[in-house]
Amino acid sequence: MIIELLTDPLVQRILLVGLLVGITAPVVGTYLVQRRMALLGDGIGHVALAGVAAGWLAGSAAGLAKQDAWAIPGAVIFAVAGAVTIERLRSKGAAADIVMAVLFYGGIASGVLLISLAGGSNANLLGYLFGSISTVTWADVWWTVGMGSVILIIGIGLRSALFSVTHDQEFAQSTGLPVNALNMVVAVLAAVTITVSMRVVGVLLVSALMILPVAIAQQITRSFSRTMRLAMAIGTVLTLTGVWITLFYDLSPGALIVVLGVVLYAAVGLITSLTRLRRTPA
Amino acid sequence: MAAPDLISTDTPAALDAAGVHVSLQGNEILHGVSMQAHAGEVVALLGGNGSGKSTFVRTVVGAIPASGGTISIFGQPADARSRARLGYVPQRISVGGGVSATAGEVVISGLLGSGTASRRGRLGGLLPPRNAKALAKEALREVGVEDLAGRDVSRLSGGQQQRILIARALVRKPDLMILDEPMAGVDLSSQVQFAHTLGHLKAHGVAIVVVLHELGAVARHIDRAVVLDAGCVTYDGPPPKDMGVHALPGHDHDHPHDDQRRDDPTISMEVPGA
Numbered sequence: 001m002i003i004e005l006l007t008d009p010l011v012q013r014i015l016l017v018g019l020l021v022g023i024t025a026p027v028v029g030t031y032l033v034q035r036r037m038a039l040l041g042d043g044i045g046h047v048a049l050a051g052v053a054a055g056w057l058a059g060s061a062a063g064l065a066k067q068d069a070w071a072i073p074g075a076v077i078f079a080v081a082g083a084v085t086i087e088r089l090r091s092k093g094a095a096a097d098i099v100m101a102v103l104f105y106g107g108i109a110s111g112v113l114l115i116s117l118a119g120g121s122n123a124n125l126l127g128y129l130f131g132s133i134s135t136v137t138w139a140d141v142w143w144t145v146g147m148g149s150v151i152l153i154i155g156i157g158l159r160s161a162l163f164s165v166t167h168d169q170e171f172a173q174s175t176g177l178p179v180n181a182l183n184m185v186v187a188v189l190a191a192v193t194i195t196v197s198m199r200v201v202g203v204l205l206v207s208a209l210m211i212l213p214v215a216i217a218q219q220i221t222r223s224f225s226r227t228m229r230l231a232m233a234i235g236t237v238l239t240l241t242g243v244w245i246t247l248f249y250d251l252s253p254g255a256l257i258v259v260l261g262v263v264l265y266a267a268v269g270l271i272t273s274l275t276r277l278r279r280t281p282a
Numbered sequence: 283m284a285a286p287d288l289i290s291t292d293t294p295a296a297l298d299a300a301g302v303h304v305s306l307q308g309n310e311i312l313h314g315v316s317m318q319a320h321a322g323e324v325v326a327l328l329g330g331n332g333s334g335k336s337t338f339v340r341t342v343v344g345a346i347p348a349s350g351g352t353i354s355i356f357g358q359p360a361d362a363r364s365r366a367r368l369g370y371v372p373q374r375i376s377v378g379g380g381v382s383a384t385a386g387e388v389v390i391s392g393l394l395g396s397g398t399a400s401r402r403g404r405l406g407g408l409l410p411p412r413n414a415k416a417l418a419k420e421a422l423r424e425v426g427v428e429d430l431a432g433r434d435v436s437r438l439s440g441g442q443q444q445r446i447l448i449a450r451a452l453v454r455k456p457d458l459m460i461l462d463e464p465m466a467g468v469d470l471s472s473q474v475q476f477a478h479t480l481g482h483l484k485a486h487g488v489a490i491v492v493v494l495h496e497l498g499a500v501a502r503h504i505d506r507a508v509v510l511d512a513g514c515v516t517y518d519g520p521p522p523k524d525m526g527v528h529a530l531p532g533h534d535h536d537h538p539h540d541d542q543r544r545d546d547p548t549i550s551m552e553v554p555g556a
Binding site: 030033035036038093157158160161163164166168169170171173174176177214218223224227 | 362370380383384391397409
């Protein structure tokens with residue numbers, strides 16, 4: 001039966017997208033955790049939702065046959081613009097948490113407004129809110145492959161420089177690194193990662209896929225590069241396990257992946273604190 | 283106000299700040315700060331909390347823009363290129379971010395950006411040089427902690443963390459070192475090690491500007507003291523001979539032990555602004 005499943009093109013597409021998202025999301029997540037901006041993904045995700053709705057509105061205004069054909073391009077544009085805005089305000093010293101909160105509310109509220117203007121229902125947004133991996137097409141797969149490669153090449157290739165700016169920005173500045181440009185790279189990579197992963201877990205949970213694997217790996221590893229590598233492995237195992245289980249049970253893959261991640265986080269936390277206790281007897 | 287003529291001034295100063303003004307959120311913090319540091323010279327930057335020492339240092343390294351005045355490094359305007367010869371040790375507030383990092387990884391980040399010819403990274407300084415690990419080990423050895431290369435920096439002691447930050451600056455083989463409060467919260471053995479490193483760098487002609495609260499273990503290496511008070515230079519001259527915070531120029535509040543020192547002419551109590 002497993003062979004039968006694996007030869008099904010839809011299952012192949014689902015697993016392929018799950019694999020790519022699982023590998024790429026923790027790469028940017030590592031930099032966000034390093035900078036203590038774990039919630040940035042949520043802010044950008046909600047802006048991306050407004051982009052989905054704007055793309056939808058534009059699509060229906062243009063009379064496209066497939067109303068949501070411009071939803072993903074809309075999400076990319078909005079997410080990148082939102083990420084750049086957050087980064088600019090942050091570098092000017094604005095309180096990052098307030099900026100993110102404003103984008104958070106603004107994104108979701110304007111998303112709902114725009115979709116109702118487009119003549120759609122809020123039900124249309126549900127697929128984007130909670131993910132819709134079961135409707136993934138080959139075009140989606142190639143888009144994920146393309147964007148995922150960009151994230152991996154830049155996110156891993158520039159690891160030393162991105163580590164330097166997220167670890168100690170002031171020192172990075174003193175070495176002559178292009179700090180503002182590198183900060184912008186992190187923000188734009190985060191936006192791209194979110195629009196890529198949105199398909200699997202939905203905007204509401206997309207940030208979890210970036211942060212949870214890093215939070216789990218962080219409990220075990222002591223070096224930045226090992227944390228990133230382990231987080232990528234954990235992200236891959238989590239997404240593949242999650243989507244595999246939903247092939248047999250009618251569950252939301254996004255929610256399942258995140259719950260699996262939270263359980264793993266708690267389990268690893270428990271094990272590491274128990275082993276520490278055993279090593280230091282009272 | 284003039285610097286003592288201990289060091290040759292034929293070549294351009296390693297650091298030459300002239301009339302530097304800095305404003306943060308509309309408040310002027312530095313009101314025209316001028317100071318120089320030459321090759322082989324150790325300049326102590328002193329002053330109370332809020333005097334503008336850290337603001338000045340952070341402006342020199344490019345973390346804060348100056349609103350007026352000029353800063354030159356070896357005769358070139360301070361920018362990404364001229365800062366290639368600069369090694370900076372920031373005030374140790376938190377060494378770690380949200381993710382663990384090893385001492386080796388932290389030191390390797392010193393090899394990025396615009397390095398000097400022998401220490402230039404690849405791809406315009408975005409990638410470390412191929413022998414980065416060996417160079418980082420060597421820098422850690424210089425500060426006596428080569429065995430910590432693989433350890434998580436956030437779990438090290440204050441003194442060990444400080445040594446790693448110094449190694450991160452040293453790995454650049456800088457000609458100008460700028461250190462912001464390197465002795466704060468540091469154990470005695472690390473202070474002694476720091477004094478040793480300072481003496482070694484000075485002997486190799488490196489110019490050093492070090493922000494200090496008290497001269498302590500490094501007093502014997504200091505050639506000149508510059509005192510900042512409320513964003514202005516109030517003293518620029520030979521360092522006080524006595525050690526400890528009570529002997530610093532500008533430190534003028536009354537202590538019971540003050541009487542014992544008042545007759546010592548080397549302790550300046552008539553500093554402008556004091």
